[in-house]
Amino acid sequence: MDTIKNITIVADSNIASLDEFFNPSMLGQTSTQSVNIVSVAGRDINAQLLADLQPDVLLIRSVTPVGEALLANNQSVQFVGSATIGTDHVDQNYLATHNITFANAAGCSKHSVAQYVLTAILALRPQCWQQSMTLGIIGLGNIGSTLAKYASELGWQVLGYDPLLPASNMNNASFEQVLSQSDVVSLHVPLTDKKSTDKKAKSAKEAENINDDYATRHLINAETLAMMPAQTMLINSARGPVIHASDLEADIERTKRQVVLDVFEHEPQIDEGLLSKLAIATPHIAGYTLEGKLRGTQIIYDALCEKLTVTPTQSMHALLPLNMFLWSELKAHPDRLIKFYDIMQDDAALRNKTIDGQVNGTDFDGLRRDYHLRREWQF
Numbered sequence: 295m296d297t298i299k300n301i302t303i304v305a306d307s308n309i310a311s312l313d314e315f316f317n318p319s320m321l322g323q324t325s326t327q328s329v330n331i332v333s334v335a336g337r338d339i340n341a342q343l344l345a346d347l348q349p350d351v352l353l354i355r356s357v358t359p360v361g362e363a364l365l366a367n368n369q370s371v372q373f374v375g376s377a378t379i380g381t382d383h384v385d386q387n388y389l390a391t392h393n394i395t396f397a398n399a400a401g402c403s404k405h406s407v408a409q410y411v412l413t414a415i416l417a418l419r420p421q422c423w424q425q426s427m428t429l430g431i432i433g434l435g436n437i438g439s440t441l442a443k444y445a446s447e448l449g450w451q452v453l454g455y456d457p458l459l460p461a462s463n464m465n466n467a468s469f470e471q472v473l474s475q476s477d478v479v480s481l482h483v484p485l486t487d488k489k490s491t492d493k494k495a496k497s498a499k500e501a502e503n504i505n506d507d508y509a510t511r512h513l514i515n516a517e518t519l520a521m522m523p524a525q526t527m528l529i530n531s532a533r534g535p536v537i538h539a540s541d542l543e544a545d546i547e548r549t550k551r552q553v554v555l556d557v558f559e560h561e562p563q564i565d566e567g568l569l570s571k572l573a574i575a576t577p578h579i580a581g582y583t584l585e586g587k588l589r590g591t592q593i594i595y596d597a598l599c600e601k602l603t604v605t606p607t608q609s610m611h612a613l614l615p616l617n618m619f620l621w622s623e624l625k626a627h628p629d630r631l632i633k634f635y636d637i638m639q640d641d642a643a644l645r646n647k648t649i650d651g652q653v654n655g656t657d658f659d660g661l662r663r664d665y666h667l668r669r670e671w672q673f
């Protein structure tokens with residue numbers, strides 16, 4: 295791609311600061327070269343649009359599925375960047391076999407999501423500021439391990455389960471122990487699927503380094519929910535289908551469990567039956583801080599610069615206003631939580647969109663598109 299004169303980029307309009315990062319000067323272009331950036335809603339990026347525009351670069355977030363259906367007739371795309379941590383919407387094997395470079399934004403919002411989880415717990419159980427409790431964490435990667443650090447700052451015990459990492463003082467329990475012995479269980483796994491006998495699908499999983507003995511789709515279902523005492527809170531800010539939605543609804547009906555969902559199995563449509571039973575519900579915004587979103591853009595911008603063999607010159611730090619949100623201040627003044635993050639406002643905004651027994655996809659997406667990005671607390 296380093297020989298391309300003019301670069302055409304199709305990008306999800308929800309990517310933060312697109313124009314500040316992806317312009318001729320920041321992409322090392324000379325005055326005779328241009329960067330043409332076409333930004334559209336992520337769900338509107340389709341094969342026809344790519345055929346019409348013939349972009350060199352595709353920049354997405356989590357709502358654009360990327361694989362054969364999108365790229366079968368592609369003659370132009372050489373780089374796909376997803377400004378997200380999750381990659382379940384991208385067929386990475388397809389990209390690799392078609393010689394298309396892929397980058398995602400690993401870890402970009404790890405503090406934001408951990409702070410979302412902490413806020414949810416402390417909003418529902420303010421006594422946890424003072425009292426120790428046991429936090430169960432399923433998946434101890436970037437977000438899970440960051441959450442564990444906040445938990446230890448608050449003097450909470452952590453029971454962690456991650457079968458793909460070595461045992462440690464954090465990775466210290468079985469799946470059953472986490473579910474049955476925690477006061478709160480928080481999920482931080484990628485969405486992955488079970489083994490396929492289809493050879494092609496199997497090698498795709500190998501290429502993406504997914505160990506499907508530990509597939510996470512419906513990890514939380516009627517059987518595993520039955521391992522959790524009724525008073526155990528459950529939080530999902532990973533991916534919706536990690537929890538079987540109708541099993542969860544039946545479980546809440548039976549146990550009156552406190553459940554916090556930022557992600558939903560049938561997102562972006564949300565059924566009121568489930569929504570009305572949740573303690574807190576938000577529209578997939580756990581990672582939506584200014585810092586989390588800009589870091590996502592920065593990571594894919596750096597990767598594109600590498601592909602173009604140019605030195606990155608834009609830095610998110612030049613774009614960030616002063617941040618006054620200090621974790622040390624909040625820790626000393628728990629009563630300021632609502633000023634740091636008013637999670638119940640996000641909850642109310644989602645519930646207010648209920649019409650005829652559901653929140654429709656357009657309204658769910660609208661809440662995310664127009665979200666007033668909060669600030670990440672400085673840890």
Ligand SMILES: NC(=O)c1ccc[n+]([C@@H]2O[C@H](COP(=O)([O-])OP(=O)(O)OC[C@H]3O[C@@H](n4cnc5c(N)ncnc54)[C@H](O)[C@@H]3O)[C@@H](O)[C@H]2O)c1
Pocket residue numbers: 379380381400401403404407432433434435436437438455456457458459482483484485508509510513531532533556557578579580581582
């Ligand atoms: N709600 C949001 O706004 C938001 C924001 C960012 C990320 N996410 C989601 O959170 C997920 C986790 O993010 P991360 O940065 O921690 O990812 P990560 O890749 O750093 O960590 C995921 C961890 O899960 C572990 N894991 C995989 N299968 C498991 C299983 N069956 N049981 C237990 N552990 C398992 C992996 O070994 C890994 O350590 C992402 O994949 C993404 O889908 C959501």
Ligand SMILES: O=C(O)[C@H](O)[C@H](O)COP(=O)(O)O
Pocket residue numbers: 308354355356357377378379380381403578581582662
């Ligand atoms: O995986 C991620 O990084 C998050 O789920 C991300 O915040 C999703 O946001 P979206 O791409 O849908 O805007």
